[in-house]
Amino acid sequence: MVLDNQSIIHLAGYIGGGLAMGLGAIGAAIGEGYTAASANEAVSRNTDLSGDIFKNMLVGQAVAESASIFALVIAILLLFMDLGNANLAKAAALMSAGLCMGLGAMGSGVGSGFPGGQACLGIMRQPQLTGRLTTSMLIGSAVCQTPAIFAMVVALMLMFIDFSTGPVHPMAAALLGAGFSTGLAAIGSGVGGGLAAGASCQGISRQPETVGNVTTIMLVGQAVSQTPSIFGLLVSFILMFKSFPASTSLSASAALLAAGLCMGFGGIGPGVGNGMAAEAAVKWMARNVKYGAELMRTMLVGQAVSQSTAIYAMVVSLVLIFVI
Amino acid sequence: MDKLGQVHQLIIPIGSYNAAINLEVVVMTWIVIFVLLLFGFLAARKKKLLPGPLQIVGELIVGSLYQLTEDALDKELAQKYFPMVSALFLFLLISNWLGIIPHLHEPTQDLNTPLSLGIMGFVISHYVGIKTKGFKKYASEYFQPMFFMMPLNLIGELSRIVSISFRLFGNIMGGSIIILVVSHLTYSILLPPFLNAFFGLFVGTIQAFVFTMLTVVYISVQAK
Numbered sequence A: 001m002v003l004d005n006q007s008i009i010h011l012a013g014y015i016g017g018g019l020a021m022g023l024g025a026i027g028a029a030i031g032e033g034y035t036a037a038s039a040n041e042a043v044s045r046n047t048d049l050s051g052d053i054f055k056n057m058l059v060g061q062a063v064a065e066s067a068s069i070f071a072l073v074i075a076i077l078l079l080f081m082d083l084g085n086a087n088l089a090k091a092a093a094l095m096s097a098g099l100c101m102g103l104g105a106m107g108s109g110v111g112s113g114f115p116g117g118q119a120c121l122g123i124m125r126q127p128q129l130t131g132r133l134t135t136s137m138l139i140g141s142a143v144c145q146t147p148a149i150f151a152m153v154v155a156l157m158l159m160f161i162d163f164s165t166g167p168v169h170p171m172a173a174a175l176l177g178a179g180f181s182t183g184l185a186a187i188g189s190g191v192g193g194g195l196a197a198g199a200s201c202q203g204i205s206r207q208p209e210t211v212g213n214v215t216t217i218m219l220v221g222q223a224v225s226q227t228p229s230i231f232g233l234l235v236s237f238i239l240m241f242k243s244f245p246a247s248t249s250l251s252a253s254a255a256l257l258a259a260g261l262c263m264g265f266g267g268i269g270p271g272v273g274n275g276m277a278a279e280a281a282v283k284w285m286a287r288n289v290k291y292g293a294e295l296m297r298t299m300l301v302g303q304a305v306s307q308s309t310a311i312y313a314m315v316v317s318l319v320l321i322f323v324i
Numbered sequence B: 001m002d003k004l005g006q007v008h009q010l011i012i013p014i015g016s017y018n019a020a021i022n023l024e025v026v027v028m029t030w031i032v033i034f035v036l037l038l039f040g041f042l043a044a045r046k047k048k049l050l051p052g053p054l055q056i057v058g059e060l061i062v063g064s065l066y067q068l069t070e071d072a073l074d075k076e077l078a079q080k081y082f083p084m085v086s087a088l089f090l091f092l093l094i095s096n097w098l099g100i101i102p103h104l105h106e107p108t109q110d111l112n113t114p115l116s117l118g119i120m121g122f123v124i125s126h127y128v129g130i131k132t133k134g135f136k137k138y139a140s141e142y143f144q145p146m147f148f149m150m151p152l153n154l155i156g157e158l159s160r161i162v163s164i165s166f167r168l169f170g171n172i173m174g175g176s177i178i179i180l181v182v183s184h185l186t187y188s189i190l191l192p193p194f195l196n197a198f199f200g201l202f203v204g205t206i207q208a209f210v211f212t213m214l215t216v217v218y219i220s221v222q223a224k
Helices: A005-045 A047-064 A066-080 A088-111 A113-125 A127-144 A146-160 A168-206 A208-225 A227-241 A250-287 A289-322 B023-045 B053-072 B075-100 B112-133 B135-143 B147-185 B191-223
Strands: B009-014 B017-022
Touching: A005 A047, A005 A066, A005 A088, A005 A113, A005 A168, A047 A066, A047 A113, A047 A127, A066 A088, A066 A146, A088 A113, A088 A127, A088 A146, A088 A168, A088 A250, A113 A127, A113 A168, A127 A146, A127 A168, A127 A208, A127 B191, A146 A168, A146 A227, A146 B147, A168 A208, A168 A227, A168 A250, A208 A227, A208 A250, A208 A289, A208 B191, A227 A250, A227 A289, A227 B147, A250 A289, A289 B053, A289 B147, A289 B191, B017 B023, B023 B053, B023 B075, B023 B112, B053 B075, B053 B191, B075 B112, B075 B147, B075 B191, B112 B135, B112 B147, B112 B191, B135 B147, B147 B191
Parallel strands: none
Antiparallel strands: B009 B017
């Protein structure tokens, strides 16, 4: 068996494609299952509305599946793309693209199941709000997809930008790190954004007249929950576009890979935590709209504190990139 | 596909430094400014008690934005900073929508635009903080809960600029990259209009709103 550059690149592309779809299938399935479970509960409590609830469940599941469909697109591209005959950095880039998309689809898949489930339960409580709840569900779960979209952008850039100009040695590790950084950091933010969106569907079904305030605080809360994945994106961009000096020592490569892993893992917890803060704020905004400004401020300050761990991770990975 | 990640630049050497000007972004920003001025002029040209269609649209946007600003800030601060909030939202909205017209690009697709707007919001919010609380109380907040937390609080504040500007930049640039790649792969058949509607109109509107609301809320956090 001869392992020349071209066969290594093909090998990396196939592994990347497999990882993209395999990992990408995890999250969306859980999210859709949650939606279906809530729909079952809703139908059994209010059987007259089974048609509306069933329709809403299918729409919600279709949106929740989009993260998985992104992964499918990337996997098919990796399997059938003309890979060409570049240097070994290309192999790292292809595998990293698959990892990034697969990991990045997990969180958004789980998260976008929550608004679907809560919308089904909401229709059960307030049948006359069906249209408004479906709209709110669609907005919430579309914004939930942002971390998965970031992962897809990084995957596409890894696949289509020509990295063969730089030195292979630290570059290959940097590209692998770039995939881990955005992919892992997207998990927490996706779940967190979903928690906030679910709470907004629940809140609207309890207090329909607060729909404007609830939607505003949901969007702000989701946006702040996405901050860890934005830090991940930032670290990925630096890893992809900074030109590193050629080096034969292993420690330079290890530092760059570690930078990506550090930001990726460091972003998971803050994303979920921020989502919890946003979920509670959205829920209580619906019940107590009079103190909306205070709720918004408390939510933001609390999220800023829970985000500090993501900031520490970013500081450490920037030190790993620029200092070491 | 080779265009991915490339920009047209005008490079002016000043001493030993090079000042790079992204020409496309400048032109696109001018277009946005011109569209906004035209809309403002047409909407306010014939102000009547029975408003014309453009006046209604203008009043609707300005009225609902003012309500949102007043909910977050006090009445006094809201009246002072509302023109900035309104200009920021409308500028970002038209900027994000510009990309759906062929051959035009969103100015927000270039990091310089969101970053400068983010720094502007940051400076304004801290100015408001110093003005309402006084410098001593403002500065002492950095030493909470313990004095050695100061560097970490400082980094936390600065990271807000990063998060607010990269959120807008990542969404808009990500959308344009996905549209570019998918259009290339499908030979621009069927899919691009839907992608443009989602990333340009929907995501663009939401991100403009989120950027504006976060700027307002950062001001309100500093003021209290």
